Amino acid sequence: MTARCKVTANYLDVAPELHRYFASVFLIEIDVPDGGMVEDFMFPDWATMRFNAQGVVGGTTRSGEALPGSRFVVSGARSQEAYVRTGSVRQWGVLIHPLGWALLVGKPARDYANRLVDGMADPAFERFRPLADTLSSGVPDARGELCRITQFFMGLEPIDDPAAGTIAAAYEAIRDPEVSSVEDLAGRAGVTRRTLERLCQRAFGFPPKLLLRRQRFLRSLAHFAADPSLKWIDALDPGYCDQAQFVRDFREFMGMTPSEYSHRSKPFVDAVLKERARYMVEEVGPRGGTRSLVA
Structure with a gap:
């Protein structure tokens, strides 16, 4: 127990x-x-x-x-x-x-x-x-x-990576809600789709299509964490067509349904998500402006 x-x-x-x-x-x-x-x-x-x-x-x-x-x-x-x-x-x-x-x-x-x-x-x-x-x-x-x-x-000496600039550009593009397709992502990163596929597996761990879907899901989860009074339907990222699509993603990424998540005992994840939402939204970062809700 x-x-x-x-x-x-x-x-x-x-x-x-x-x-x-x-x-x-x-x-x-x-x-x-x-x-x-x-x-x-x-x-x-x-x-x-x-x-x-x-x-x-x-x-x-x-x-x-x-x-x-x-x-x-x-x-x-x-x-x-x-x-x-x-x-x-x-x-x-x-x-x-x-x-x-x-x-x-x-x-x-x-x-x-x-x-x-x-x-x-x-x-x-x-x-x-x-x-x-x-x-x-x-x-x-x-x-x-x-x-x-x-x-x-x-004090650590960074490892030389010739693709560092492309990795940084792809990371920023993945975080942008306006980037919704692999073609958009490749264009923002300035590489071909085939090059992007290889780069994402090496530096990000997953194919670009999965990364975009995961980021859309995490934006929804972060919105829900930032305001627990919301219903899931109100927290959905605009990139979702409907709630059924979100529920399918929830099962894939979390291994449970939104309802199961809401009713599950979360001894420390709730505290961590709440603090992370505070840090990302409420605090003004040292580079100016407001941080993105999803890092």
Whole structure:
């Protein structure tokens, strides 16, 4: 049985120099009384590195791939939900957009799509392990830890990727609600459709058509999270033809119906989505203007 827990989530700004790597940085603290455990799920998202003060965070993907527990959990780009189990934990995380993955990790994103891996064991993430050790030592100090994260990533030598400009252009285009077809996306990225297909598999983890559908779905989920008083029909992205189309996407990306999601116990995902919506919508970013609701 999932225990009750207290959750504090904070999404934080980072130095402008790190914007090419990160969509966001967050600190989540989960307090589970009496040594209990809580279970919840993660929604589809970009790749994420999570650094935990204790190695109690584990998870399972829809395919059944299990991660028993780790101090450094890496989730690849996801088009499916992933289930998480944890006790009390203090967790720093970085949400890495595709250009960040290309410049920091350099491995094909498709190889880690919809997967959870132990960053302390997978050789692809060896260069990040010193940060996992640093963040789990000493007295908790959010300001100081954010400074350490900033200094660590600013000190990394980026991997040379000749397609970096195209990856960045494709990422911005995918986030644009006006871009609704693979042809539009290829045009905005300045490449042929065939080149775009290869690039998206390598840097984004999925084919471009799936990426556009996933982003449309995530915009709807974010609208719902930002205003829980809405009904699903009121939160739908304009790109949806009707509610039935949205329900089909919901089943594909979340493994459940909207009704099942609404009635499901979500010990910490609700708090995380609410804070993320606040960060994306209410706060004015360091580059001016208002952040997009979906990173």
